[in-house]
Structure formats: structure tokens, C-alpha cells
Amino acid sequence: MTITRIQTLVKFSFALMAPLALISCTHWNPLASDPTLRISVLAFNDLHGNLEPPLISIREQINQVATTVPAGGIAYMASAIQQLKAQNPLHAVVSAGDMIGATPLISALFLDEPTIEAVNAIGIDFNAVGNHEFDKGVAELERMRQGGCEQFTRLKPCLVNAAFPGANFEFLAANVKKENGHTLFPAYGIKVFKQGRHEVKVGFVGMTLKGTPLIVTPAGVKGVQFESEAQTANALVPILKAQGVSALVLVIHEGATVQGGPNDPHCPGLAGDIIPILNQLDPAFDVVVSGHTHRAYACDYQKFNPAKPFLLTSAGQYGTLLTHIELEVDALQRKVTRKSAHNLIIQSEAFTNAAGVRVVPTTQLPQFTPHPEVARIVATYKAASAEQAARQITRLPQSITRAGTPSGETALGNLIADAQWAATAPAEKGAADFALMNPGGVRADLIVAPGGGAVNYGQLFSIQPFGNTLTVKTFTGQLVKELLESQYRQDRPRVLYPSAQLTYQVDLKQPIGQRVSDIRIKGQDLQMNARYRVTMNSFLATGGDAFSVFNRGTDVVGGDLDVDALTDYLAKNPGLTPPQTDRIRVY
The missing domain is CATH 3.90.780.10 (5'-Nucleotidase, C-terminal domain)
Structure with missing residues (x-):
């Protein structure tokens, strides 16, 4: 498998069409004649720089017994992602925003450079920027993407890594417009999957909630405006279809709440600000990867609106869960024939909760060992922040x-x-x-x-x-x-x-x-x-x-x-x- 990134391939003349990001993922097998490609989309959201395990537990029913396990920690999440990548070379990894901002000391003390470096080591494709990406302003957010050590905040950048590289994945922001009418970051990215003589293109449209200016300090969003989520996404559908896209994924930093568990497809009590967006969204979208509410769900939205046959997912918060989405795409008919989603608990380290109860991993659920390179990055920044953190x-x-x-x-x-x-x-x-x-x-x-x-x-x-x-x-x-x-x-x-x-x-x-x-x-x-x-x-x-x-x-x-x-x-x-x-x- 090879992955090649081509950034800013095309600049379009009108605002809806920002530069696209194109990635090629090839699974060469000259004997393969099956036109159905099975593609994995791995998704997380609202990481908020939780590099270390966040002392959060997730409850899961195991053999009809409610079991609580420790979850989270980016090195553990990285290990889970690598395992799932190894199982299927036809994959994409996406984040639905708030990767940075509102972060613990280990990341915030260094302007969230540690989080970007750790996610770089994981190897993801796209991050749809969330409202918290704007906490320190547009210029600092652009530095997170492009790298460098120019100072835009009261904190000095590059205290640990004098050659901060910025993100090696693309930021997407279809509905965030600059004063010149162009989008702040590319509106969408396309990933190309090949199996034998067959090829499938999957389009990823990324955006944040239109209400971002209401929940971010005005200085953070100076110089940009946020447009309608559904209208922006719908306008991109014919553009992506014209480029031969067979499957469409909306990655959006807006979300819902549910009363059921993270894998209940019925999603009882589904509510939230994303619902009006979904009801206006073009049914050509196959999956909506969401965030913002810090709730976990994997919903068949067609049960709520028969005219909208897409999956709606969220992986909760802080890297405690990872959404594993599977798409079966017919390369000849250029359409998704089957899709499913499951939230995988990222089991991590035992801890004692606020009630004094010891929360420990279980062998009845998948367990992960920390990813070595990601763990090294976390350890480096933990050591750099240790004296101040331990005071x-x-x-x-x-x-x-x-x-x-x-x-x-x-x-x-x-x-x-x-x-x-x-x-x-x-x-x-x-x-x-x-x-x-x-x-x-x-x-x-x-x-x-x-x-x-x-x-x-x-x-x-x-x-x-x-x-x-x-x-x-x-x-x-x-x-x-x-x-x-x-x-x-x-x-x-x-x-x-x-x-x-x-x-x-x-x-x-x-x-x-x-x-x-x-x-x-x-x-x-x-x-x-x-x-x-x-x-x-x-x-x-x-x-x-x-x-x-x-x-x-x-x-x-x-x-x-x-x-x-x-x-x-x-x-x-x-x-x-x-x-x-x-x-x-x-x-």
C-alpha cells in the first residue's frame, strides 16, 4: 500500500470550491476481479489534546453484565488504529474536530504542538476543524497546519521542537470563509482506493458548526465567517460526483445526544443541533461523522427520516472510543451497497475514580499496548511539563x-x-x-x-x-x-x-x-x-x-x-x- 498526498491541486474561481486534498491508497492485487471494495473509515472527535489517559471509564454490556473499563490515551488509540489499518489496507482515518484547544497542561503549555505531532505519528488523512481549533485565533490555527515558530499568542512556540512541522494531514473547512471569499482550508478531500483493476473514490467534506462565533471569543474568529452547514455540503455533491466519487462522507463538528449506548443503532432520544442539518442534507451522503457534544453513538438515521439513508456516528470524547465504519462500494455501479459502524472502546490504564473505585481493563474486550512512537512523543512532552504539572x-x-x-x-x-x-x-x-x-x-x-x-x-x-x-x-x-x-x-x-x-x-x-x-x-x-x-x-x-x-x-x-x-x-x-x-x- 502506498499513500501519496497532493496538496492544493486545484484552485477554483468561486467560493464554494476550495482547494481539494487528494490521497491515493492502492491495494494491488492483479488477480482480484471482485468489483466490490471493502473500505474502512476510522473516526474520532473531540480529542482535546488528551495525550495521557484522561481517567474516564466506559460502561459496556458483556454477557449481559454491565462492565466498566478505563479508556483513552492517544498512544492506546494509535495502537487500535494501526491494528485496524493492518486488517484492511483500504482505509481512511478522519477526525471530526476539536483535536486541539481546551487541552490538558501537557499539550496546552506547548500551544498544542504535542497533539499535532502525536497525530502525525498515527497517520490520519483529514481533520474537519472544530470550534476549539479557533481558540487562539486564525493565524495560530494556520500555524498548526503549516508549521513554523512564528508567535501569535502570549506563549512562546517551539519550546521543545524548534522545527515544529505542522500537521501532515489536511485540515478541512468547507463552510469557513475568509474575507476574500475563499475557504480557510480545503472544503473537501478525495481518497482513491484501488483493488486489482477496480478503483473507488471516496469524498470527505469537512466543516464546523455555523454557530462557532457564538461560542468562541470574537478575537478567535476575526477575519472569517461561518456559513450554512447543509447548504454548503449539498452544493459540493455535484462537484464531487463529477470527479467520479462513489461514496460521500460528511465530517462535521456538530453533534447530537442520545439516551442509548454508543452502539445502539436505534439511538433512542436522538436530539441536538445536528438534526436540522441532517434533515436538509443531500441523501447522496453515505455517512455523517460528527462531534462537538462529546456523546458516542452509531445511528441508522434512516430510522428517523426515511429519506435520509445515512449513518450518523460519533466517538464521544478524549480518545476513549474509535468509530470503525465499514463501506462496501461497487466500483462498477459507483455506489455504496452496504455500510455499518461500531464504536470500539480504547481500553487503557487502570485508575481509581472519584468514588474510590478501582477501574481496570478486561480481557473480554480488545486490549491495546501503547504505540511506541506516539508514546515517545507523549513522554517527551510529559517530561518537559512535569515540574510545573507536579507542583x-x-x-x-x-x-x-x-x-x-x-x-x-x-x-x-x-x-x-x-x-x-x-x-x-x-x-x-x-x-x-x-x-x-x-x-x-x-x-x-x-x-x-x-x-x-x-x-x-x-x-x-x-x-x-x-x-x-x-x-x-x-x-x-x-x-x-x-x-x-x-x-x-x-x-x-x-x-x-x-x-x-x-x-x-x-x-x-x-x-x-x-x-x-x-x-x-x-x-x-x-x-x-x-x-x-x-x-x-x-x-x-x-x-x-x-x-x-x-x-x-x-x-x-x-x-x-x-x-x-x-x-x-x-x-x-x-x-x-x-x-x-x-x-x-x-x-
């Missing part, structure tokens, strides 16, 4: 987690809000009255050993890896009320975590805009004409997560890094127990 901050009597409560609060989210208020309460730091924290900014649990244990800086960085700074703004009481009401304008509320100085109650039976009442700040009733100082992170301060009300605050005072606020708060409060989650009362 002990405090000791806690128990773990503090992101486990949800009926009010929408979590103990860890409230703790972070408390820390941010404490960092900005002094007059010289902003004189904050209370703080609010966005749920999406809390990326990991704070786990200590059963009975209590040490907390190190690496753990805290994994919880808050974005490098956001604290911001304090002045809001009128009326604007505070409007901000709190804005959380409850949807069927699925997006609840901000409040510091202890803010309490209120919610009645979801009331009309939108009239659901929040009994608002108290430091125990006193909210006064509509009064002025309050509110702490948030820099992401929220610029209207992140579609909380545009934050933009209307005045008298801005900047603060420290969010992770530093958490670090200082824990260091000053040894033995701290999880805060209560009763600041919001829901009726």
Missing part, C-alpha cells in the same frame, strides 16, 4: 466534581465562581459583588485519592485550560435581571455557575423573561437601579456562549488568569469541602 497546590478531603444537580449547578462550577469572586473582590482588583462562570469552561473533575489527597497544578490546568483572564464590569440591577433571565430562554437552559454572593429562584412554568425572581446579592434584594460589579472570564466578557448581555457591562477592569485564581483560592483554603449547590432554587 502541589493544596490538599482536599474529597474530590469535587462536575456532577450536575437539578438546579443546573455543580460543586466544581460553584467553587470556580467562588475563586473568581475572591480574586476580584478587593477594590484594587475590581470590587466585585459576585461572579458567574460558564459551564463549558470547566473541562475536568477535581479528583483526589479516597479519604483525601494532594492537588497539583496539572489537575487545575486540566479543569481550566483556556488561558482566560478575569474581567470585572458594572451592571445595573436591571441588566443583572436580564442576564439571569437569558439563561432560561431555551428548552434546555444554559445555566451559569454563581458565586456564593448571588442567589435566586427560577420558575420554568412562567413566561420567558419572567422566570427569575427573589434575586439577592450578598443577602440583599436586587435593586433595579443600583450598580453591581460582576466578575466573569474574558470569554464571557465578549459575549461568549451567546450571552450577549455581558457585552453591555461598563467600567471594565482586567484581572489575572482564571486558573491562577483557582490555584490561589485553593492554596488559601486548605481542607476546603465541596460548596453547596443551592444557590439557584428551581420550582
